[in-house]
Amino acid sequence: MRVVKIDRYGGPEEIYVTEVEKPTPADHEVLIKVKAAAINPLDWHVMRGTPYFMRAMTGVFKPNKNFQTLGADVAGVVEQVGEQASHLKVGDAVFGDIFNYGYGALAEYVCVPEEALVLKPDNINFEEAAGVPVAALTAYHGLRKFGSISPGAEVLINGASGGVGTFAVQLAKYYGANVTGVSSTRNVSLVKECGAEDVLDYTEQNIADQQRKFDLIFDAVGNLSLSEYKGLLTKNGNCAVVGFGGMAHLIGAGLLGGKHIKMVDFKANQKDLQTIADLMESHDLSTVIDRTYSLDEAAEAIKYLETSRAQGKVIIIP
Numbered sequence: 001m002r003v004v005k006i007d008r009y010g011g012p013e014e015i016y017v018t019e020v021e022k023p024t025p026a027d028h029e030v031l032i033k034v035k036a037a038a039i040n041p042l043d044w045h046v047m048r049g050t051p052y053f054m055r056a057m058t059g060v061f062k063p064n065k066n067f068q069t070l071g072a073d074v075a076g077v078v079e080q081v082g083e084q085a086s087h088l089k090v091g092d093a094v095f096g097d098i099f100n101y102g103y104g105a106l107a108e109y110v111c112v113p114e115e116a117l118v119l120k121p122d123n124i125n126f127e128e129a130a131g132v133p134v135a136a137l138t139a140y141h142g143l144r145k146f147g148s149i150s151p152g153a154e155v156l157i158n159g160a161s162g163g164v165g166t167f168a169v170q171l172a173k174y175y176g177a178n179v180t181g182v183s184s185t186r187n188v189s190l191v192k193e194c195g196a197e198d199v200l201d202y203t204e205q206n207i208a209d210q211q212r213k214f215d216l217i218f219d220a221v222g223n224l225s226l227s228e229y230k231g232l233l234t235k236n237g238n239c240a241v242v243g244f245g246g247m248a249h250l251i252g253a254g255l256l257g258g259k260h261i262k263m264v265d266f267k268a269n270q271k272d273l274q275t276i277a278d279l280m281e282s283h284d285l286s287t288v289i290d291r292t293y294s295l296d297e298a299a300e301a302i303k304y305l306e307t308s309r310a311q312g313k314v315i316i317i318p
């Protein structure tokens with residue numbers, strides 16, 4: 001089967017497509033024929049081996065075996081079932097985030113533990129499903145689990161037009177919040193279509209100068225300082241930071257933010273992914289797809305994502 005591989009850390013020029021042996025599922029795994037995968041900034045962080053602390057997990061000098069084939073988001077069809085796998089059957093259409101389950105979605109096939117997957121709703125296609133797990137779960141975790149979003153809350157979403165932001169705007173709207181998005185001029189209409197009442201154009205105004213206060217800030221960029229967050233929050237407001245704005249930002253927001261300002265991370269789990277799948281099925285949430293690339297164009301796709309200009313999700317089709 002064909003896979004997208006890297007042997008050493010570096011830019012997109014390190015990415016190549018090669019043939020490897022088709023894997024066999026272990027006892028609790030299923031073999032998925034990949035129909036679509038999505039890429040996320042974490043894939044280019046793995047590719048570059050930055051920030052360096054990530055290498056404790058991905059390999060110090062070069063990516064270790066588990067991280068040589070990129071791709072966390074996968075959607076496909078179960079082709080073979082491990083001996084102890086009891087929930088899924090051959091032919092099931094599934095999707096999931098496999099970052100903590102072996103990674104390697106940019107491939108024709110991948111073996112995944114059942115617990116990482118949920119059934120794909122019939123009303124969404126494989127590309128739409130592939131775009132969901134990492135981005136939607138990040139938004140869900142920040143807004144719902146950390147942010148305790150509630151009806152009527154004033155919510156600010158920075159980076160509202162990206163992979164995570166487009167889900168965050170829709171989810172905040174779904175939970176009854178009044179949503180203000182932040183984007184550049186060309187994305188104002190997209191963010192409004194996702195459900196934002198108001199969009200602040202960061203090319204025309206300094207977001208930190210707002211006189212308005214927000215009950216919840218969801219920052220998918222990471223370019224505001226601790227004091228700017230504080231200035232924008234109501235007294236008991238919370239700020240979920242998911243965007244990685246560099247080490248200074250990580251330290252500022254992550255270590256010094258207190259209980260109201262947190263770098264939030266999530267661990268994929270079936271229960272939350274099922275919640276998201278249900279919202280897709282009920283048409284309350286949909287995937288905004290920017291571009292679709294083939295497996296051979298994976299380097300091109302990552303190069304594009306690295307520009308931080310994607311409007312929604314970037315999808316790879318094997």
Ligand SMILES: NC(=O)c1ccc[n+]([C@@H]2O[C@H](COP(=O)([O-])OP(=O)(O)OC[C@H]3O[C@@H](n4cnc5c(N)ncnc54)[C@H](OP(=O)(O)O)[C@@H]3O)[C@@H](O)[C@H]2O)c1
Nearest residue numbers: 041138159161162163164184242243244265266308309310
């Ligand atoms: N903590 C976690 O678990 C977790 C999980 C997933 C992602 N993340 C992080 O979250 C961030 C966003 O991820 P993503 O998948 O949404 O990335 P993405 O799709 O690459 O984001 C691209 C979007 O960011 C917008 N953007 C860029 N600079 C901006 C600025 N200064 N102000 C407002 N918007 C800006 C762009 O819109 P314009 O062209 O309009 O500027 C573009 O639409 C990344 O840093 C990623 O590493 C963290």
